[in-house]
Amino acid sequence: MARVLSLLAVLAVLLGALPLQAQNDLPPAPYAYKQLDDPAQEAAAQKLMETLRCLKCQSQSIADSDAPMAGDMRHQVRSRIAAGEDPEAIRSWLIDRYGDYVSYAPRVTATTWPLFALPLVLLALGLLIMLRRFGGPK
CATH class of the missing domain: 1.20.5 (Single alpha-helices involved in coiled-coils or other helix-helix interfaces)
Structure with missing residues (x-):
């Protein structure tokens, strides 16, 4: 009986890890590694990305990190800048979504x-x- 329970526990752990593995197998977001066509917009995006902290990495900005989450955040920044959104509005949106920790310049x-x-x-x-x-x- 104990052997069956231990096998069930191992099976439950393996099945629980499948969704996590599936998330890692997803392709990166379109603007995670592709720069914007407009040099001025890309410069604004880079400037903003260098001031935002990767939530998965230790003290790396999303511009420097290779973590999938940082790629998703770069995609959000670039796509919102390409849509004409103000960088400070994007920063505020990311802070509202992830908390003050995401910004290297915390608010009082x-x-x-x-x-x-x-x-x-x-x-x-x-x-x-x-x-x-x-x-x-x-």
């Missing part, structure tokens, strides 16, 4: 302002401690 929002303020508070606290400790003549 109600939830992120402490991350920007904390270094200043720590610096002021350090200066205050230094002035009290070494400040006056003895």
